[in-house]
Amino acid sequence: MHILLLIAHGSRREASNQEVREVARKLEAISSSRFDRVIPAFLELAEPSITAGIDICSEAGATDITVVPYFLSAGRHVAEDIPENLRKAAKQHPGLKIHLRPHIGGHDEMPVLLFQSSFDEE
Amino acid sequence: MHILLLIAHGSRREASNQEVREVARKLEAISSSRFDRVIPAFLELAEPSITAGIDICSEAGATDITVVPYFLSAGRHVAEDIPENLRKAAKQHPGLKIHLRPHIGGHDEMPVLLFQSSFDEE
Incomplete structure (x- = not known):
């Protein structure tokens, strides 16, 4: 069973966290050929945390x-905090394979998406 | 003359601001059919500011x-701070037409980009 964990920063503003959960829901709908589920998690300020998110994945099988x-730049959060949290979680779940991808802001297609966005709603 | 202004939050970490400038450079390279230039600007912590960015656009013609x-969620920055800064700038440049697009995190294709990102580098 393969689950995608979408990690966002998390916000004090609950509507922003809900926006991430909605993106995760849409991502789950289009990615079912590859992932059984998509679960959102948050580095801070919102639930589930990264380690709690990994627990949820493990309990789901x-x-x-x-x-x-789900970060735009490769700051400390991406370079250090996320890997550290994943290492902690991996220790708790030794059988689990965790594959960490690059942050979304570094994706080659991001400029294309921004270009598309300049056209919308005209 | 039509310029795209890519507005990011801005960071104390200069490498993050450089990453935004690099995205703007790539965006300029693929969008020349529509935009004469792409200029990055920052809400805070980096230069140019939004109003300075609009000044640059105006001076460029x-x-x-x-x-x-270039924001993932529609928080206060997107809903209030960016429009307010644009209104201020518009007052200084009454002949200029400013077209504000939605934040990139709300784009319908963002889940598709996240799905693509899950495949990369395997």
Whole structure:
């Protein structure tokens, strides 16, 4: 069983966290050929935390987790905090394979998406 | 003359601001059919500010500016701070047409990009 864990920063503003959960829901709808579920998690300020998110994946029966960081830049959160949290979680779940992907802001297609966004709603 | 202004939050970490400038450079390279230039600007913590960015566009000869907010969620920055800064700038440049687009995190194709990101580098 393969689960995608979408990690966002988390916000004090609950509507922002809900927006991430909605993106995760849409991502789950289009990615069912590859992932059994998509679960959102948050580095801070919102639930579930990264380690709690991994627990949820494990309890759901995951053998593989692909982690996509929903961050625009490769700051300390992406370079240090997320990997550290994943290492902690991996120790708790030694059988689980965790595959960490690059942050979304570094994706080659991001400029294309921004270009598309400049056209919308005209 | 039509310029795209890519507005990011801005960071104390200069490498993050450089990452935004690099995205703007790539966006300029693929969008030349529509935009004469792409200029990055920052809400805070980095230069140019939004109003300085609009000044740069105006000095470059822009008649139209399309603004794309490089933000993942529609928080106060997107809903209030960016429009307020644009209103201030518009007052200084009454001939300029400023077209504000939705934040990138709300784009319908973002889940598709996240799905793509889950595959990369395997």
